[in-house]
Amino acid sequence: MSEDIEIKDKPLVAKEKNTDEAVEAGLAKLTPERIKNTINEVLQKETGPRFKAYVETCMHCGLCAEACLYFLSNDRDPSYSPAGKVKQTIWGMLEKKGEVSVDFLRRAVHIAQTECNVCKRCSMYCPFGIDVAYLMLLVRRICHKLEITPLYIQDTVNSHSATMNQMWVKEDEWIDTLQWQEEDAREEFEDLRIPLDKVGADVMYSVIAPEPKFQAGLLYQAATIMHAAGINWTMPSSPGWDNSNMAMFTGDNEISGRIARAFYETAARLKVKRIVMGECGHAFRSTYDVGNRWLGWAMPPFEVVHALEFYHELLTTGRITIAEKFKKTVTLHDPCNVSRGRGLHDMAREVTNMVCESFVDMTPNREHNFCCGAGGGVINCGPPYKGERMINNKAKAEQLKATGAEVLIAPCHNCHSGLEDIVEHYDLNMEVKFLGDIIFETMEKKIYKPGEPGELK
Amino acid sequence: MNAFIDFIMGPMVWIAFLIFILGLIFKLVMIIRDVNARESYVYSYLTWKHSLRSIFAWLIPFFPQSTKQSPIFYSISYIFHLLLFIVPIFLMSHIVLINEAFQVSWIALDDSVADILTLVVIFALVFFAIRRQTVPEVKYLTSFSDYILILIVALPFITGFLAYHQFFLYRWMVIAHVISGEMLLIFIPFSKFSHMIVAPLTRAYMGSEFGNVRHAKDW
Numbered sequence: 001m002s003e004d005i006e007i008k009d010k011p012l013v014a015k016e017k018n019t020d021e022a023v024e025a026g027l028a029k030l031t032p033e034r035i036k037n038t039i040n041e042v043l044q045k046e047t048g049p050r051f052k053a054y055v056e057t058c059m060h061c062g063l064c065a066e067a068c069l070y071f072l073s074n075d076r077d078p079s080y081s082p083a084g085k086v087k088q089t090i091w092g093m094l095e096k097k098g099e100v101s102v103d104f105l106r107r108a109v110h111i112a113q114t115e116c117n118v119c120k121r122c123s124m125y126c127p128f129g130i131d132v133a134y135l136m137l138l139v140r141r142i143c144h145k146l147e148i149t150p151l152y153i154q155d156t157v158n159s160h161s162a163t164m165n166q167m168w169v170k171e172d173e174w175i176d177t178l179q180w181q182e183e184d185a186r187e188e189f190e191d192l193r194i195p196l197d198k199v200g201a202d203v204m205y206s207v208i209a210p211e212p213k214f215q216a217g218l219l220y221q222a223a224t225i226m227h228a229a230g231i232n233w234t235m236p237s238s239p240g241w242d243n244s245n246m247a248m249f250t251g252d253n254e255i256s257g258r259i260a261r262a263f264y265e266t267a268a269r270l271k272v273k274r275i276v277m278g279e280c281g282h283a284f285r286s287t288y289d290v291g292n293r294w295l296g297w298a299m300p301p302f303e304v305v306h307a308l309e310f311y312h313e314l315l316t317t318g319r320i321t322i323a324e325k326f327k328k329t330v331t332l333h334d335p336c337n338v339s340r341g342r343g344l345h346d347m348a349r350e351v352t353n354m355v356c357e358s359f360v361d362m363t364p365n366r367e368h369n370f371c372c373g374a375g376g377g378v379i380n381c382g383p384p385y386k387g388e389r390m391i392n393n394k395a396k397a398e399q400l401k402a403t404g405a406e407v408l409i410a411p412c413h414n415c416h417s418g419l420e421d422i423v424e425h426y427d428l429n430m431e432v433k434f435l436g437d438i439i440f441e442t443m444e445k446k447i448y449k450p451g452e453p454g455e456l457k
Numbered sequence: 458m459n460a461f462i463d464f465i466m467g468p469m470v471w472i473a474f475l476i477f478i479l480g481l482i483f484k485l486v487m488i489i490r491d492v493n494a495r496e497s498y499v500y501s502y503l504t505w506k507h508s509l510r511s512i513f514a515w516l517i518p519f520f521p522q523s524t525k526q527s528p529i530f531y532s533i534s535y536i537f538h539l540l541l542f543i544v545p546i547f548l549m550s551h552i553v554l555i556n557e558a559f560q561v562s563w564i565a566l567d568d569s570v571a572d573i574l575t576l577v578v579i580f581a582l583v584f585f586a587i588r589r590q591t592v593p594e595v596k597y598l599t600s601f602s603d604y605i606l607i608l609i610v611a612l613p614f615i616t617g618f619l620a621y622h623q624f625f626l627y628r629w630m631v632i633a634h635v636i637s638g639e640m641l642l643i644f645i646p647f648s649k650f651s652h653m654i655v656a657p658l659t660r661a662y663m664g665s666e667f668g669n670v671r672h673a674k675d676w
Binding site: 079 | 656658
């Protein structure tokens with residue numbers, strides 16, 4: 001790794017980790033009895049032969065270290081290596097048969113929630129394919145049951161639980177925001193609609209709650225693209241519109257399952273053919289990989305299409321045409337949940353090349369890309385942990401800097417926010433954009449007419 | 458004394474091989490039983506195609522990214538694992554013993570070649586031990602039991618080497634060689650050495666998750 005990037009903040013000493021009031025308040029209430037019972041209950045009743053195999057088979061070879069953004073960003077400090085994190089959490093719990101101290105748990109929750117993006121890169125570097133992300137999610141599950149989950153991410157889970165969306169968006173605010181965006185967009189396209197609750201539409205378009213909360217312009221863009229492409233689409237007006245799922249990242253499997261159920265049931269109510277979702281990675285993981293399993297489906301009950309794949313379809317079929325390609329040099333970040341999680345990385349490159357003139361790849365890329373450092377609920381643990389997150393993302397900053405690109409495409413909300421933080425902190429002088437931003441900027445603002453070439457699948 | 462030697466050279470060999478083979482079979486059966494009882498969803502994702510794809514990808518030297526990034530370790534590890542089987546199976550003295558007992562035999566390594574290969578195995582184990590001491594991310598994970606594992610594998614090779622050369626205490630060396638070999642076999646199903654059968658299973662599952670659900674490579 002090059003040394004030309006300076007760290008603004010002083011590195012934190014490994015022992016003095018940040019904490020927050022929710023973690024501390026939770027720890028203060030714990031009794032040795034409860035700690036022991038909770039840990040043993042989760043490890044004995046909620047795991048099986050997979051867990052046993054992972055723990056018993058690990059040869060302590062340390063080869064997973066090379067995979068981890070945290071290890072590489074912290075001058076190869078072994079306590080940040082994937083197996084090192086397992087040692088400080090799961091191994092300790094097993095060794096002491098659940099009788100661990102409050103200090104141990106303070107460290108464990110910090111590791112599992114803020115020093116691992118559950119990106120699964122390390123399972124590609126372990127010769128045995130041990131799933132360390134799964135083990136870290138188990139630690140989060142234990143921390144959830146002990147009620148020591150960090151404050152900010154717990155708040156999003158509380159919001160999910162009460163409103164079925166992540167950001168405390170009220171039902172009327174949601175509808176109002178969609179109508180406001182529809183009205184604005186009609187200045188550009190006079191017939192444009194954001195059809196609410198249109199039963200039998202081909203596509204249900206779904207977003208995460210931060211879009212109506214503070215990125216309403218993205219709804220405008222999406223509506224424009226849908227309209228121009230002549231898609232028979234709809235958005236739900238009722239809870240179930242938000243596809244995000246922070247409970248999946250705190251080990252609150254019950255709420256996570258409720259969120260996924262509400263989502264699929266909304267699509268079922270609207271009798272849509274498929275679900276298209278905005279540029280978000282974790283929401284894709286929730287609806288394509290995790291939520292369905294909790295609810296008993298091996299694969300999702302609906303076809304779930306990530307924005308990347310949808311753009312690819314619109315551009316290759318000619319539903320959307322590009323007026324003039326984007327001029328600036330761009331690079332592309334592969335979000336873990338849609339590249340390592342769904343193999344969309346080659347499609348992402350094709351789309352980028354279709355809309356941009358000059359594309360430089362970053363290394364490593366595709367399945368091997370480094371996580372943005374924000375995913376897996378890490379950024380959602382909020383401001384108390386931002387300083388160390390920036391230190392933990394140093395290797396990512398170096399990777400970005402090496403591209404020399406002016407624009408960084410991040411087709412995922414979490415990545416987008418995390419990368420903006422990195423760009424600012426390390427003075428990388430890059431503009432972070434969604435792919436949809438660029439498509440919106442470069443597309444011909446003409447409307448697809450039925451009968452024109454452009455057969456969708 | 459002679460009775461003892463007869464025992465470790467006779468029935469004990471049978472016992473060791475039986476425990477080794479039956480132990481591994483038992484381990485496999487228990488895992489399958491456990492999967493059926495508690496994690497049967499595994500079968501929803503497991504496919505032969507993706508399992509074998511992943512296992513074979515990881516058997517090809519320097520094909521997975523991880524192996525490209527740690528070439529020295531993987532080179533030594535590949536050779537070590539191969540020799541661990543090749544040396545004892547194709548050793549002339551072992552074949553002679555088997556021939557005496559069952560009247561079957563197969564192609565043998567030249568003794569001088571086997572001698573060098575034995576040293577290679579011992580060197581690899583010394584390398585693993587030194588690596589545990591010197592590479593920080595490995596040292597961090599290492600506990601006393603990891604050295605015991607290295608010792609258990611090393612003993613049959615060291616004693617075999619010393620016995621072959623008859624440097625000293627020949628008779629005792631042979632006894633130590635036989636006992637440590639038997640101990641290694643007995644130990645395999647009940648220790649981390651069971652990765653012999655468990656690692657292909659974890660690899661198969663991860664390979665299937667990646668190939669089948671994630672549509673991505675896992676190497």
